[in-house]
Amino acid sequence: MCDHYMEIKEEKDSRWFNVEYVPQDYIFSQEDRPQNLDVPVCDSFPVIDLAKPIRPIEAILKASQEFGFFQVINHGVPEKTMIDAMNVLKEFFNMPSKEAIGYVPHAKGWIYTNNDHTKDGVYLWRENLKHLCHPLEECIQLWPDKPARYQDIIAAYLLEIQKLSLRILEMIGEGLGLEPGYFNDISEVQLLSSNFYPPCPDPSLTLGILAHQDPSFITLVYQGDSTGLQILKDGRWINVGAISDAFIVNIGNQMEVISNGKLRSIDHRVVTSTHETRSSIATFVNPSFDCVIEPAKVLVNESEPSHYKAIQYKEYVHHNNAFGDYTVALQNVIKLES
Numbered sequence: 001m002c003d004h005y006m007e008i009k010e011e012k013d014s015r016w017f018n019v020e021y022v023p024q025d026y027i028f029s030q031e032d033r034p035q036n037l038d039v040p041v042c043d044s045f046p047v048i049d050l051a052k053p054i055r056p057i058e059a060i061l062k063a064s065q066e067f068g069f070f071q072v073i074n075h076g077v078p079e080k081t082m083i084d085a086m087n088v089l090k091e092f093f094n095m096p097s098k099e100a101i102g103y104v105p106h107a108k109g110w111i112y113t114n115n116d117h118t119k120d121g122v123y124l125w126r127e128n129l130k131h132l133c134h135p136l137e138e139c140i141q142l143w144p145d146k147p148a149r150y151q152d153i154i155a156a157y158l159l160e161i162q163k164l165s166l167r168i169l170e171m172i173g174e175g176l177g178l179e180p181g182y183f184n185d186i187s188e189v190q191l192l193s194s195n196f197y198p199p200c201p202d203p204s205l206t207l208g209i210l211a212h213q214d215p216s217f218i219t220l221v222y223q224g225d226s227t228g229l230q231i232l233k234d235g236r237w238i239n240v241g242a243i244s245d246a247f248i249v250n251i252g253n254q255m256e257v258i259s260n261g262k263l264r265s266i267d268h269r270v271v272t273s274t275h276e277t278r279s280s281i282a283t284f285v286n287p288s289f290d291c292v293i294e295p296a297k298v299l300v301n302e303s304e305p306s307h308y309k310a311i312q313y314k315e316y317v318h319h320n321n322a323f324g325d326y327t328v329a330l331q332n333v334i335k336l337e338s
């Protein structure tokens, strides 16, 4: 008993982030570092109540234009479903034996890594798990089966995300003047990407995620009580505050295209903390891979010509390496499935 406890403790102590100094591989170049970490929480960050009797279409449109981001509260997703999902993911990231699984073969359909590097070869200060989610009943068998409840809990979470994302897409569509149901057949809750960002001895040198935009229609992030997410607003980084039962919604590149630039896909990143652990679950609501994405016809006219070229989503993903180092791996899973 005692030996077993010591073994687990030793394994935990030897995890990559239990260090006194930041290892060289995790130190970003001067220009990529977070620079000023002392930025305030933005108190004008849009928080939208979805339980209001009148649907908040205007507020969603305004937030999507001005911030490219908003938080939704009273969204109808049961708290238990959210907490269960967060807990099972925390359990996954905490499994000492996960290190033994190591770098999971891509063909299995999920990718776990604790040292995903950026284009310059510097590692992000995070662990990440990614897998496809659509069609749910086919993908579920390809997900991690440890912890034992993982598949059931995450499937229940994704069904709720599906409902909520369609509601949000419908309001965005209506706000843009698109026909009802515009996004129904062309969007899917396609990818889950969950993150565990442990405390870091020197947050001025590291990043949890480098500045990026999402290749989605919209992305929904559940972060519980965590902080660390920052967005670029008018050239300055601002912190997204924690509202424990909210979802953060952001406009992805593909929505920017559909809206012909009316809605904005905004740079965001995650900074690390000396004392806090951040856990987050990002779900990407993306176009179906075969879908051709271009500005919606009703938004293009003589005075407002198309600002974007039409491109099949599959091609976009491939050309832009949209899922980072794992783009090809994820595309291979798609090929295996179809």
Ligand SMILES: O=C(O)CCC(=O)C(=O)O
Residues within 6 Å of the ligand: 193, 195, 209, 214, 221, 223, 229, 268, 270, 279, 280, 282
């Ligand atoms: O909220 C986070 O931890 C970052 C998620 C994110 O930006 C992404 O996965 O694209």
Ligand SMILES: [Fe+2]
Residues within 6 Å of the ligand: 212, 213, 214, 219, 268
């Ligand atoms: Fe993102």
